[in-house]
Amino acid sequence: MSALDSLYQQIILEQAKARRGADLPNHQLAGEDLPAGTGQCHQLNPVCGDEITLRVETSGGGADRAVSGIHWAGDGCSISMASASILSELVVGLGAGEVQGMIDNFREVMRSRGKMQADEEILGDAAALSGVSKFPARVKCAMLAWVAAEDALRQTA
Amino acid sequence: MVSTSADHFHDGPLTDVEVRRIRNDFPILDQQVNGNTLVYLDSGATSQKPVSVMEAEQEFYEQRNSAVHRGAHTLAVAATDVFEDARSTVAAFVGAADNELVWTANATAGLNLIAYSFGNASTGDVTPEARQFAVGPGDEVLVTEMEHHANLVPWQELCRRTGATLKFIPIMDDGLLDMEAAAALFTSRTKVFSFTHVSNVTGVINPVVELARMAHDVGALVVLDACQSAPHLGLNVKALDVDFAVFSGHKMLAPTGIGAVYGRAELLDAMPPFLTGGSMITTVTMEHAAYLPSPQRFEAGTQPISQAAAFAAAVNYLSETGMDRIHAWEAALGQRMVAGLEAIPGIRVLGPAAGTARAGLAAFEVDGVHAHDVGQFLDAAGVAVRVGHHCAQPLHRRLGLSASTRASAYLYNTTAEVDAFLAAVAGVRPYFGITGD
Ligand SMILES: Cc1ncc(COP(=O)(O)O)c(C=O)c1O
Numbered sequence: 156m157s158a159l160d161s162l163y164q165q166i167i168l169e170q171a172k173a174r175r176g177a178d179l180p181n182h183q184l185a186g187e188d189l190p191a192g193t194g195q196c197h198q199l200n201p202v203c204g205d206e207i208t209l210r211v212e213t214s215g216g217g218a219d220r221a222v223s224g225i226h227w228a229g230d231g232c233s234i235s236m237a238s239a240s241i242l243s244e245l246v247v248g249l250g251a252g253e254v255q256g257m258i259d260n261f262r263e264v265m266r267s268r269g270k271m272q273a274d275e276e277i278l279g280d281a282a283a284l285s286g287v288s289k290f291p292a293r294v295k296c297a298m299l300a301w302v303a304a305e306d307a308l309r310q311t312a
Numbered sequence: 313m314v315s316t317s318a319d320h321f322h323d324g325p326l327t328d329v330e331v332r333r334i335r336n337d338f339p340i341l342d343q344q345v346n347g348n349t350l351v352y353l354d355s356g357a358t359s360q361k362p363v364s365v366m367e368a369e370q371e372f373y374e375q376r377n378s379a380v381h382r383g384a385h386t387l388a389v390a391a392t393d394v395f396e397d398a399r400s401t402v403a404a405f406v407g408a409a410d411n412e413l414v415w416t417a418n419a420t421a422g423l424n425l426i427a428y429s430f431g432n433a434s435t436g437d438v439t440p441e442a443r444q445f446a447v448g449p450g451d452e453v454l455v456t457e458m459e460h461h462a463n464l465v466p467w468q469e470l471c472r473r474t475g476a477t478l479k480f481i482p483i484m485d486d487g488l489l490d491m492e493a494a495a496a497l498f499t500s501r502t503k504v505f506s507f508t509h510v511s512n513v514t515g516v517i518n519p520v521v522e523l524a525r526m527a528h529d530v531g532a533l534v535v536l537d538a539c540q541s542a543p544h545l546g547l548n549v550k551a552l553d554v555d556f557a558v559f560s561g562h563k564m565l566a567p568t569g570i571g572a573v574y575g576r577a578e579l580l581d582a583m584p585p586f587l588t589g590g591s592m593i594t595t596v597t598m599e600h601a602a603y604l605p606s607p608q609r610f611e612a613g614t615q616p617i618s619q620a621a622a623f624a625a626a627v628n629y630l631s632e633t634g635m636d637r638i639h640a641w642e643a644a645l646g647q648r649m650v651a652g653l654e655a656i657p658g659i660r661v662l663g664p665a666a667g668t669a670r671a672g673l674a675a676f677e678v679d680g681v682h683a684h685d686v687g688q689f690l691d692a693a694g695v696a697v698r699v700g701h702h703c704a705q706p707l708h709r710r711l712g713l714s715a716s717t718r719a720s721a722y723l724y725n726t727t728a729e730v731d732a733f734l735a736a737v738a739g740v741r742p743y744f745g746i747t748g749d
Contacts, residue, residue: 158346159692163685168745203684203700204714230714232684233744296684 161286162293163233170280171233176243179226184208192220194310196303200295205231207239209303213251213311220251220311225304232296234287239300241280251308257281258305265294325640326633328726334633335724337362348694351729356512356673356720357698358562359543361626365565368625372618380617381591381608395617398624399607405627406538406557407548408574414607415615418571419539420462422558423506425573425586425610426535427466430504432584434474441582445533449475452501454532456481456489456518457710458511461703463537467506476503483710487514487663494526502532509541513704513718514663515646515670517541520552528553533579539563543722544642544671546635549574561619565626570619573610580606587612630723638723642672645721645730649674652734658741658748662711673720675702678737680746683715689743690717693736 186195186208195210207229214223225243229236246254261281264273269289273282287297326334335341338360343350352360372394378387380395396410403413416422432438433445447453453467457480471478479502481494498505505527510517524534536557541547543564549557556579560571575583585592585603589612594602603609630638651666653659658679664670678686687699698718701708708714719733741747 157692159689162688163744204705204708205684206714232682234684290688293684293688 158286158289162290164283164286166280166283167237168233170237170240173240174236175240176225176227177229177236177239179208179210179228181228183210183226184228186210189310192216192311194307196306196310198299198303198306200231200235200299202292202295203232205229205235205296205299207231207235207299207303209239209300209307211304211307211311213308218250218252222246222249222251222254222308227300227303229300231299232293234284234293234296235299238281238284238297241284242300242304245279245281246304251311254308255305258301261301262298264288265297324637325644326637326723331641331724331726335726337364337629338724339363341724345694345696346692348692349732351693351695351732353719353721353725353729353733354696354698355543355563355722355725356540356702356718358568359565359722360724361565361567361622362629364629365567365622365625369567369618369622372621377618379614391617394621395615398620401624402572402620402627403574405547405631406542406559406574407550409577411606412574412577412580414573414575414580414610415620416558416571416573416610417569417616418562419537419558419560420571422571422573423462423535423537424466426506426556426558426575427470428586429583429610431470431473432586434476438584439582442584445583447471447474447476447503450501451476451503452479452499453477454479454481454497454502454505454527456507457483458487458489458514458516458704458707459506459508460512460537460539461705462539463506463508463535464706467504477501480706481507483516483707485711486665486668487511487516487711489516489518489523491519491522494523498526498530498532500530502527502530504535505532506535506537508537508539509547510544510671511663511704511707512540512673512720513675513702513707513716515673515675516663517545517669517671520554524553540671543630544635545639555579561623561626565629566623567619570616570623572623575606577606580609583609585609585612589613591615633723641723642721642725643669645725645727646670646672646674648727648730649719649721649734652730653737656734656738658746659737662713662716672722672725673718675716675718676737677713677716678740681740681744683717685744686717686737686740689740690733690736693732693739695719695733695736697733 192213197208209227212224273285275282376390378391380392430445433442527534534554536554538557538559542559557574562568592612660677662675683699
C-alpha cells in the first residue's frame with residue numbers, strides 16, 4: 156500500500172462522508188446554559204481552517220460517570236471529519252476514565268511518526284488513522300475532535 | 313545567465329528552451345519527491361534561489377563579513393560598500409532613490425514599520441512635520457477585502473490604538489475590486505489607503521495608478537503591498553505614484569530575513585521612527601536622542617548584511633533575465649493553469665476566468681474534496697502547492713470558502729510542469745470517490 160493509500164484507507168473516506176455524530180444543532184454552538192454532566196469545546200486549526208464544536212454528555216457520577224452522547228458540528232478535511240465520526244461511534248457507553256485512556260493512547264500513536272502501530276483492541280476503527288502519524292502536518296487534523304472531546308469531558312467531572 | 317542570439321526574443325515571453333536553461337541555476341528543482349519529479353508550484357509562498365544568490369551570501373562571509381556603518385577598519389568599509397551597493401541595486405530595481413529604500417526583515421515587518429510609525433505620530437508630542445501622519449477618531453484607514461493578513465492586521469491595530477476607523481473596498485464575485493464602491497469610500501476622512509498590487513489568492517492585478525489617484529485626490533497617503541508584484545512584474549514606484557511600497561526578498565529569489573520599504577524621501581524623513589536604538593541616531597544624552605534621516609532612521613540595530621548582498625544578486629538575476637519577459641511567461645503559465653483547471657469537472661477557479669488578465673497563479677476549490685486532502689494527493693504526485701486560506705481569511709469568506717488550493721508559478725516553471733500539475737488535479741476527485749460535475 157502506498158503511503159497515500161495508508162493515509163486514505165477506505166474506512167476513512169467512508170467515515171468522512173458519514174459524519175456520524177455531526178448533529179449538534181446551530182442554536183447549541185455557543186455552548187450556553189450547558190446542562191449538568193455536559194461539556195462542550197470548540198477547536199480550530201488555524202493552519203487550514205478545520206473547525207469543530209463538540210459536545211460530550213455524561214450520565215452517572217463519580218466512578219460511574221460514563222459518556223452517554225457525542226454531538227458535534229464541524230468542517231474540515233477528510234482526516235479531521237473521519238476522526239470525529241469514528242470517535243463518536245467509539246466512546247458512547249464507555250466510562251469517563253476509559254475514554255480518557257483511549258484519548259491518551261490515540262495521541263501517543265499520532266505523535267509516534269509512524270513508529271507505533273495502533274492496537275485495534277484499544278482504538279477500534281480509530282486504528283485506521285495510524286497512517287496519519289507518518290504525515291506530521293496532518294496529525295493536528297486527526298487530533299482535532301479528540302482534543303475537543305478531552306476538554307469537554309474534563310468539564311463534566 | 314540567460315542569453316539569446318536573436319534580439320527580437322527579448323521582447324516576448326521567455327521560451328521553453330530558455331526556461332530549461334534557467335532551471336540549471338536552481339539546483340533544488342532537480343530532485344525526486346515521493347518517487348516523482350518535483351514540480352514546485354509554491355513560489356507565491358516563497359521562491360527558490362539561484363546559485364548566484366547563494367554564492368553572493370557565501371562570498372560575503374568568506375571575504376567581507378563585518379559590521380557596517382561603524383569601525384574604521386578595511387573589512388568594515390568593504391562590508392558597508394556591499395550593503396549600500398545592494399541598497400542602490402534593489403532601489404533602482406523598483407525605480408526608487410537610494411535614500412528611499414529601508415531594509416526590513418520582510419514585507420510584514422515593513423507594513424508594521426509604516427503602521428507603527430503612523431501610530432507614533434498620532435500620540436503625544438511629536439514634531440510638527442510628523443503630524444501629517446497622525447490618525448485619530450473621525451479619520452479612516454482604507455484597505456481592501458482581498459488583503460493578505462499582513463496588510464490588514466497592522467491597520468486594525470493602528471485603528472484600535474488611535475481610535476481611527478478601518479474601512480475596506482469590497483471585491484466582486486470574480487475577485488476584482490468593486491471600483492464603484494471604491495469611489496464612494498474615498499472621502500476627506502480617508503487618511504491612509506493601503507492595498508495589494510496583486511492578490512496572492514486570485515491573481516487579480518489591481519489598477520494601481522487609478523486607485524492611487526483616487527486616494528491622492530482626497531489627500532490620503534498611499535501604501536502598496538508589492539509582495540506579489542515586485543517578483544513578477546517590472547515595478548516602478550514613481551510611475552505608479554504610490555507613497556510607500558513594501559516587498560519581501562524571499563519571494564523574489566533572495567534569502568529569508570530581508571525585505572524592503574520604499575517611501576518617498578520627504579515622507580520618510582518626516583516620519584517618527586518605529587524601532588529605536590543603535591545605528592539610527594545622531595546625538596544621544598541620558599534624556600534625549602536625535603535621529604538620522606532615512607534610511608538609517610528606520611534601521612535600528614545590526615542589519616541583515618549578507619542577505620542584502622544576496623538580495624542584490626537576486627534582482628540582478630531578474631533584471632538580466634528581463635522582468636517584462638518573466639511577466640509575459642508567467643502570465644502565459646497562469647492562463648494555461650486556469651484554462652486547464654476550468655476543463656476539469658468539479659473544479660472552481662477563484663478569481664478571473666480564463667482569458668482575463670491575472671498573475672501566474674491559480675487558487676481553486678475541488679467540489680467534494682477539502683483543500684488539505686487535495687494538497688496531500690498532489691504532494692504524493694510530487695506537486696508542491698499551498699493549501700489553506702493563504703493568510704487571506706476575509707477573501708475566502710467573501711467567496712464562500714474556508715480554504716483553497718493554490719498553484720503559483722515563477723520564471724523557472726515550464727509548461728510541462730503546469731501540464732503535470734493539471735493531470736494530477738484531474739486525478740483528485742476519482743481518488744476520493746467523488747463523481748459528477
Ligand atoms: C500579498 C502579500 N502580502 C504580504 C505577504 C507577507 O510577506 P512576508 O511573510 O514575507 O512578510 C505575503 C506573503 O505571503 C503576500 O503574498
